Amino acid sequence: MTIDSADTTWMNLGVALAVGFLIGIERERSKGDGPRRAVAGLRTFTLIALAGALGLWIGGVYVFIGTGAIVGVLIAVGYMRTRDTDPGLTTEIAMVVTLLLGGLAVHEPRLAAALAVIVAMLLAFRTPAHHWAKDVLTDAEMRDGLLLAAAALVILPLTPTEPIDPWGVVQPRKLWLLAVLVMAINALGYVALRALGAKTGLAVAGLLSGFVSSTATIGAMGARTKTQPELHKGAVAGAAASSVATVIQLAIVVGLVSMPTLLMLMPALIASGLAAIIYAGFFAVRSFREMSAAEDSPKGRPFEPKTAIVFVLVVGLTLLISALLTQWLGDRGLMLAAGVAGFTDAHAPAISSASLAASGRTHAEFAALAVLVGFTTNTVSKSVVAFSLGDRRYAYELTPGLLLMAAAAWAAWSVRAFFA
Numbered sequence: 001m002t003i004d005s006a007d008t009t010w011m012n013l014g015v016a017l018a019v020g021f022l023i024g025i026e027r028e029r030s031k032g033d034g035p036r037r038a039v040a041g042l043r044t045f046t047l048i049a050l051a052g053a054l055g056l057w058i059g060g061v062y063v064f065i066g067t068g069a070i071v072g073v074l075i076a077v078g079y080m081r082t083r084d085t086d087p088g089l090t091t092e093i094a095m096v097v098t099l100l101l102g103g104l105a106v107h108e109p110r111l112a113a114a115l116a117v118i119v120a121m122l123l124a125f126r127t128p129a130h131h132w133a134k135d136v137l138t139d140a141e142m143r144d145g146l147l148l149a150a151a152a153l154v155i156l157p158l159t160p161t162e163p164i165d166p167w168g169v170v171q172p173r174k175l176w177l178l179a180v181l182v183m184a185i186n187a188l189g190y191v192a193l194r195a196l197g198a199k200t201g202l203a204v205a206g207l208l209s210g211f212v213s214s215t216a217t218i219g220a221m222g223a224r225t226k227t228q229p230e231l232h233k234g235a236v237a238g239a240a241a242s243s244v245a246t247v248i249q250l251a252i253v254v255g256l257v258s259m260p261t262l263l264m265l266m267p268a269l270i271a272s273g274l275a276a277i278i279y280a281g282f283f284a285v286r287s288f289r290e291m292s293a294a295e296d297s298p299k300g301r302p303f304e305p306k307t308a309i310v311f312v313l314v315v316g317l318t319l320l321i322s323a324l325l326t327q328w329l330g331d332r333g334l335m336l337a338a339g340v341a342g343f344t345d346a347h348a349p350a351i352s353s354a355s356l357a358a359s360g361r362t363h364a365e366f367a368a369l370a371v372l373v374g375f376t377t378n379t380v381s382k383s384v385v386a387f388s389l390g391d392r393r394y395a396y397e398l399t400p401g402l403l404l405m406a407a408a409a410w411a412a413w414s415v416r417a418f419f420a
Contacts, residue, residue: 013053015109016102019116020049023098026123027091045098052102064103071099094123147305148187152180179308182216202231203284206238210245215345217242218382218398219310222390232394233287239386239394240280240401246378247273247405250350254371257354264368264416271412272375272405279401310389335370342374343381349374372413379406 024045048071055067075092097119105112159173188205202221209217221235221242251269255262338349350371357367379402386395386402 009057012106012109013050013057015113016049016053016105017046019101019105019112020046020098022116022120023049023094023101023123026120027094045095048095048098049102049105052099053106056103056106068096068099071095090123090126094119144187148180148183151176151183156180175312178213178216179312181213182220182308182312183305202234202238203241203280203287204238206235206280207241207245209238210242211249214242214246215378215382215385219385219389222386222388222394222398225391225394226389229391229393231287232391232397233283235390235394236397236401237280237283237287239398240276240283243276243382243402243405244273244280246346246375247276249347250371250375253347254350254354257351258358258364258367260364261354261357261367261371264365265371267412267416268368268372268409272409275404275408276401279404283397335373338370338374339377342377344378346375346378369413372409375409376406379403 021042024042027045028041051067051071052064055064059066075095079089079092101112101116101119104115156173156176159176161171161173163171188209191205202224206217206221209220218239221239225232225235247269251262251266254265338353341349353362353367353370353374356362357364382402383395383399386398390398
């Protein structure tokens with residue numbers, strides 16, 4: 001054995017001891033006293049982790065399995081002694097996990113240490129976790145959480161990736177991903193409401209969700225106004241705040257592709273972003289003043305699956321119309337393509353236009369103008385989504401803000417062009 005390998009072995013065994021010591025500290029504090037005293041504490045868990053490491057290091061897999069069998073018998077005996085006063089299996093399962101982590105430390109010490117921290121945190125948060133699961137989480141929230149998990153982890157991977165229309169624009173997986181985003185964004189708004197209250201929760205959730213999809217956020221906020229009309233001012237604030245995220249993202253993606261295009265576009269983006277911030281702030285303040293403390297608890301479900309389906313249908317129909325217009329009018333250049341693409345996403349035409357400018361195929365000023373056209377048509381589609389998924393009051397109050405954003409962008413563009 002070389003000096004380097006000896007040092008590595010000592011380090012790995014040290015990690016195994018640390019793993020058992022960390023989990024053992026938590027179990028020692030929770031083992032109790034008297035007849036309800038648990039069978040294992042700090043010393044037992046430290047020794048179990050060391051036994052797992054030594055078993056794998058000395059004799060390989062077979063000795064490790066034998067060590068695990070012995071520990072398993074001892075765990076069973078201990079459980080038989082305490083099952084009447086403590087029928088739970090948390091400590092016994094933690095002992096098994098500690099043995100496995102001790103063995104893992106021989107080959108993957110960093111992973112073993114990280115997992116030990118997670119296990120210790122999970123054990124330490126026993127009381128808050130039980131309270132959250134039994135007293136805070138409702139049956140409807142549990143069912144909707146499982147539904148969202150199934151939509152994202154089961155259905156989405158099985159959805160076809162190939163287009164199903166002759167023009168190659170309707171891709172089921174991308175559309176279903178949008179449905180998952182709508183459900184997740186609505187759930188995020190629900191969580192924000194519970195955590196921050198109706199006065200500020202929707203505005204914060206809208207800003208954060210806008211970095212995922214501003215259009216989807218507007219649809220999700222609109223859907224909430226139908227189930228909870230009293231939240232419409234907060235929903236308008238959240239929807240307007242999501243457009244702030246759109247402006248920030250546009251600046252980032254355009255700047256990464258073509259800095260000259262971003263410099264041309266910057267006055268328009270700043271003006272539009274300020275308009276969105278002012279509009280969102282206005283409704284956020286009104287929401288904060290008018291909401292009472294009794295209204296802080298959200299009502300209804302975390303999200304409505306029907307809302308997600310309607311949103312996907314609207315987007316799919318828009319894609320088909322855009323493809324038909326492109327085929328009918330032919331290739332009329334970058335401006336037409338940016339305008340059509342902007343109906344579904346403001347970032348795709350921005351990236352393509354900036355890429356053309358970066359490659360020298362068009363001037364940066366013309367590319368910036370195309371980005372602005374796509375941003376404007378995207379504003380139109382957001383208004384359509386607001387009227388489709390939200391109530392009339394929500395749509396009528398949000399649409400002026402969206403139009404103000406577009407008008408501010410074009411006004412700043414005109415001023416820049418005038419003084420250029």
